[in-house]
Amino acid sequence: MFRSVLRALAEFAVMATILAGLAGPVSMAAEAGHELVVYSGRKEPLILPVIKAFEAETGIRVVLKSGGASELANAILEERNRPRADVFISNDAGTLEILRLRGVLAPNRSPKVAAIPREFRAADGAWVGVSGRARVIMYNVEQVTPKNLPKSILDLTDSRWKGQVAISSSQNESLIAQITGMRQTLGNKATEAFLAGLLRNQVRVLKDHTEVRKAVGKGEFQFGVVNHYYYHLEKEEGSKVGVIYPDQGEDQIGALVNVAGVGIVKGARNEEAARRFVDYLLMEKAQEEFANLNYEIPLLPSASAKAGVKSLKEFKRMKVNLDVLGQELNETLDLVEKVGLP
């Protein structure tokens, strides 16, 4: 009995060793050295050119790991006792603030960070916005007459638009950010009434904003609530779409501007290089390139937006500091669940 157990174990060990031997050389080759490790939730084609430019300029080699921003954020939380990432790039200020609140981002007092308006960065600079994305309503020009356009986000609950509005699923951080912004400016009651009104109005919830923009472009829905660059992307593909920056009136709340931003991971192995990388992204040249890749809005006041894209000065924006997106995240999600938004 005992001998056969031993033999079984031995056989098992031999098999495992052979396979580990196969995998070993590959893993050695892939092991990162002292390069700057960037976890990025931003789409790879929209970050790679800037990283290449940074590498060329500084000689620092960057190892980029792209993925879903929230998944990577969860990985950073799970890695906290032995940090692996030096820098985290996210498409949502809320995600960054959550990481700051959980204590995995390092404060950053760089003057470059301070040059970005306060509403777009953490109080201690632990994260800072790099490019802005406004929440807008896009519409199908062939289906809606310009005279009848909604002016406020609240108009979308009007029965005239019943079944004609598409939004992304509430798993999308940009939509959640917008709802948080509305809670801050309109109050909880009005926001809840708005969401309930959307549902009553048979709003259609699609997988993500790309689906929304394509559905509006095809004319499946008249309106879609998206980030402004989705309008530009759909237009670029030849669809007949228009855009509304909502709530621009005197006593209205304005459009929320969320940011794609960057933070340095606490305990980063290459903290010095990480700081240089963040400073680099906040330079005028990088600001413009970063924003231009995706029709986004540069946040540095001296940098200019791509032609055709509204700059920060050209529309009224919601008066909220974006750190509230992280601080109020759970309350917003509670509200979303309470209302039953899918």
Add this chain to the structure above:
Amino acid sequence: MNKLLRWGWAGRPPQPSIAVPAAAVALVVVLPLIYVLYRAATGGLTTWQRLLTTRLPQLLLSSLSLTVAVVVAALVVALPLAWLAARTDIPGRRTWRWLFGLPLVFPPYVGAFSYITVFGPRGVAEKLTGWSPDVYSFPAVALVMALFTFPYIFLLAAAALENADGTLEEAGRLLGLSPVQVLWRVTLPLVRPAAAAGALLVALYVLSDFGAVTMLRYSTFTSAIYLQLVGRYDRSAAAVLSGVLAVLTAALLWGEGHARRRIRFYQVSGSARPLPKVLLGAWRWPASLWVIAVCALSVALPGIMLLYWTVRGVAEAGLSPDLARYFANSLFTAGIAATLATLLGLPVAYLSGRHRGPLVTAISLLSRCGYVLPGVVVALSLVFFVNRFLPVFYGTFAVLVAALVLRFLPQGVQAMEAVVAQIPPSLEEASRTLGRNSWRTWRGVTLPLAAPGVTAGWALMFISAMKELPATLLLRPAGFDTLAVRVWIDASEGFYNAAAPAALLLVAASGLALRYTLSGSAPPNRRKGDQP
């Protein structure tokens, strides 16, 4: 102690050379579950309270109803096909035999997107005929999911049918049963274990799927797990919900195992004669029509759409030379993962296909109930364990392979177990009586007889590993991109044409693997020299 063991093995202890590796594998595979328990435990009361007040019961119900509908539809599609391809003289049976594995090789998002493009609002069908079905309705979602997943049943059922002992049917006929009665009372019960094993894979796939169902605008329980994790960064809540899924899986597995144990029969391959083919006669035309219709919907449609997008993608942007590297990475990763998982899964499959008792049930359940855990959860469990206890390996290829093995080993076990259960123990006993030791018996008798199940299991795991995305994204070494990763990078921004060449390569490679493994594994009772 001995008494306890005897109870655990139900009085008939397995060879230690099987039991020990099987137990070891079960202990490794259970790591993600341990992580889930740990994270759920750190959640505290408030997490539970919050979860109980939300839409969870409703989501659980919609998950379960979809699962039932898809399983039923997949059985209806797959069983007739399996019988036709394995037992009749339908024209082109050899081709159908591997062709109907193909729907599995399409990544679910590619498949879902094809159907939406063709049958969705403002889609191809509507433009041509002015009419389109509602692809987002419950029956449509269930049908689409069934068309992706029926090969799980088809492959296992067809293998079992080819392996089946023709003399049994002959005996049935001699006893005066009509052909239909033979089908119903002899053939169907013979194929039941394999069909149940396949149906279970379908059920578990539907429970765990996230990508395709979300594209079809259907919310399931798994989407709730994602919401906790990626919406709230609440790993505890996600863990609690994952635990619910795991318990559900365990219940399904237990139910299937229980049902299977009540009917158990072995095929004495040595005495089996070549299978008599059922001659279809005039029935071959309606039968062919059915086969062609299923093929058109499940293989041709997504295939043609993918080709179309690829042509447009190449016309727009040309072919990236990097594709070759992604292709090699995919093949290498999936190949190693599937092979490793086959080796690790064999002892477990053998144990649970052959022995019984509480210990066997425990090992069998533990090695499989993590199957429905969302890929992100499995990946985070590895981040947790490896970064903490084996930091040297973190971020290496080895962790990626480990994740794929953890995720898909249950598929292999499921496929192999169904075949092992059919091998008569008397053959192994004879071999041992003739003086072969247990290892040689296993190699000389069991493994050759189980070969169709083993290759089918390998192919299933290889295909799944090729398509896998969430764990690959999180665990791959930086810069190590696979085809699935590239498809995601392009498609998530809506550049479907740009994503198509990589997707087509992925599908082609998986399809070839499927074809090779299926045609390379002739049923053992047609081979000479394998008999003891």
